[in-house]
Amino acid sequence: MKLTKTVLFPVASTVLALGIASFSMANEDTFTSLDTNEDGVISKEEAQAHSTLASMFDDVDANGDGVITYDEFSTAGLGE
Numbered sequence: 365m366k367l368t369k370t371v372l373f374p375v376a377s378t379v380l381a382l383g384i385a386s387f388s389m390a391n392e393d394t395f396t397s398l399d400t401n402e403d404g405v406i407s408k409e410e411a412q413a414h415s416t417l418a419s420m421f422d423d424v425d426a427n428g429d430g431v432i433t434y435d436e437f438s439t440a441g442l443g444e
């Protein structure tokens with residue numbers, strides 16, 4: 365029992381870490397492709413290219429400054 369736990373835990377951690385890494389990359393690709401003027405944030409106009417983001421814009425823009433940062437984007441769980 366003790367041996368099984370010792371062996372399985374690092375494997376599970378690696379799989380989890382890889383899953384998170386690939387999710388983050390997909391997220392970043394989506395964010396970058398939406399940021400057409402490459403100023404590092406998504407404006408309301410740029411968000412129109414992403415139907416989900418466009419309809420959720422005000423919710424995703426957590427601090428209400430009218431643009432979406434990568435932090436706000438990833439916190440909202442967008443990226444597909």
Ligand SMILES: [Ca+2]
Pocket residue numbers: 398399400401402403404405406407410
């Ligand atoms: Ca932009």
Ligand SMILES: [Ca+2]
Pocket residue numbers: 425426427428429430431432433436
């Ligand atoms: Ca914002």
